[in-house]
Amino acid sequence: MSQPTIETLRTTMELAYTWDYTSQVRSLRDLYTKSKDLQWDGAKDLPWHLDVDPEGPRFPDAVVPIYGSDIWHRMTRAEQRRTKIEVSSWMLSQFLHGEQGALLATSQLVTCVTTPDAKLYAATQVMDEARHVEVYERYLREKMNLTYPVTPTLKSLLDVILTDGRWDMKYLGMQIMVEGLALAAFGVIRATTDEPLIRELTAAVIRDEARHVAFGVLSLDNVFREMPANELRDREDFVIESSRLMRDRFLAPEVWAKMGLPVEECCAYALECPLMQQFRCMLFSKIVPNLKRLGLLTDRVRPALQALGVLEFEHVDPDLELSLLSEAPPAFADAAE
Ligand SMILES: [Fe+2]
Numbered sequence: 001m002s003q004p005t006i007e008t009l010r011t012t013m014e015l016a017y018t019w020d021y022t023s024q025v026r027s028l029r030d031l032y033t034k035s036k037d038l039q040w041d042g043a044k045d046l047p048w049h050l051d052v053d054p055e056g057p058r059f060p061d062a063v064v065p066i067y068g069s070d071i072w073h074r075m076t077r078a079e080q081r082r083t084k085i086e087v088s089s090w091m092l093s094q095f096l097h098g099e100q101g102a103l104l105a106t107s108q109l110v111t112c113v114t115t116p117d118a119k120l121y122a123a124t125q126v127m128d129e130a131r132h133v134e135v136y137e138r139y140l141r142e143k144m145n146l147t148y149p150v151t152p153t154l155k156s157l158l159d160v161i162l163t164d165g166r167w168d169m170k171y172l173g174m175q176i177m178v179e180g181l182a183l184a185a186f187g188v189i190r191a192t193t194d195e196p197l198i199r200e201l202t203a204a205v206i207r208d209e210a211r212h213v214a215f216g217v218l219s220l221d222n223v224f225r226e227m228p229a230n231e232l233r234d235r236e237d238f239v240i241e242s243s244r245l246m247r248d249r250f251l252a253p254e255v256w257a258k259m260g261l262p263v264e265e266c267c268a269y270a271l272e273c274p275l276m277q278q279f280r281c282m283l284f285s286k287i288v289p290n291l292k293r294l295g296l297l298t299d300r301v302r303p304a305l306q307a308l309g310v311l312e313f314e315h316v317d318p319d320l321e322l323s324l325l326s327e328a329p330p331a332f333a334d335a336a337e
């Protein structure tokens with residue numbers, strides 16, 4: 001499982017100075033103001049003094065992708081518990097690596113976007129992502145003592161987003177797809193665990209991620225609707241391919257390999273079982289309405305998402321998401337001790 005500690009990729013993109021500093025996009029300037037008001041400190045504002053059950057955060061058995069399979073039923077209760085710890089650590093590790101991807105992608109946005117409002121807002125998102133890297137890394141190291149390397153499907157997606165020089169592809173890949181999925185996944189985590197530290201951590205991250213998704217939606221407004229057909233085709237292909245990578249992102253092959261379980265059989269079960277299918281649909285519940293809003297749920301994209309089994313929630317109102325933005329800042333009652 002060893003992984004080189006530093007990996008480099010070559011990227012090229014345009015750098016944009018904006019010599020006119022006056023505000024040009026009011027909605028992004030407002031988002032920047034809101035973001036400054038809602039900053040928090042990952043070290044001081046979360047209840048790190050709380051002990052976490054040595055068996056890991058308490059998630060229901062159903063978070064294990066092979067829950068309900070013959071392999072699962074043949075395990076002893078102790079083996080099932082061990083599997084759940086491994087899956088929990090694997091899943092949180094992928095969020096950690098996704099946060100690093102967001103940190104890098106958003107720092108690129110600071111460089112390449114062409115309005116002062118987007119540059120200032122993106123800079124606050126860079127700080128948000130640094131905080132997210134900080135809190136997930138600390139949780140995994142201090143409370144679980146177990147961190148997994150990045151899974152290949154997530155890594156491929158991050159590589160594509162980070163090496164594509166086009167600014168709209170960075171927003172589409174990161175703010176709409178990766179962060180849209182994270183927002184839904186964090187919602188599931190928060191709803192299904194009663195471990196207080198991960199609940200508070202996740203709630204605080206969700207409030208930030210809702211702004212990040214809004215940043216993408218506001219920045220891409222009308223971009224795809226006005227795009228020439230040949231260029232739009234590239235974006236459609238990207239949505240289809242990244243959806244496939246994200247659908248396969250939760251198969252956890254590294255866990256099965258580590259535990260000596262049949263990897264292909266476990267992944268095949270995770271792809272087929274109705275509970276996981278439902279979970280994947282839920283993961284796309286923020287993405288699909290936003291793709292529709294941006295004019296990307298086209299005649300090519302819709303059937304592809306349907307075939308992947310992730311096209312529910314098409315008719316959810318994406319504005320409901322933006323309403324999260326008006327929530328009060330996190331109430332860290334007795335957090336700092
Ligand atoms: Fe984040």
Ligand SMILES: [Fe+2]
Nearest residue numbers: 102179209212
């Ligand atoms: Fe984010």
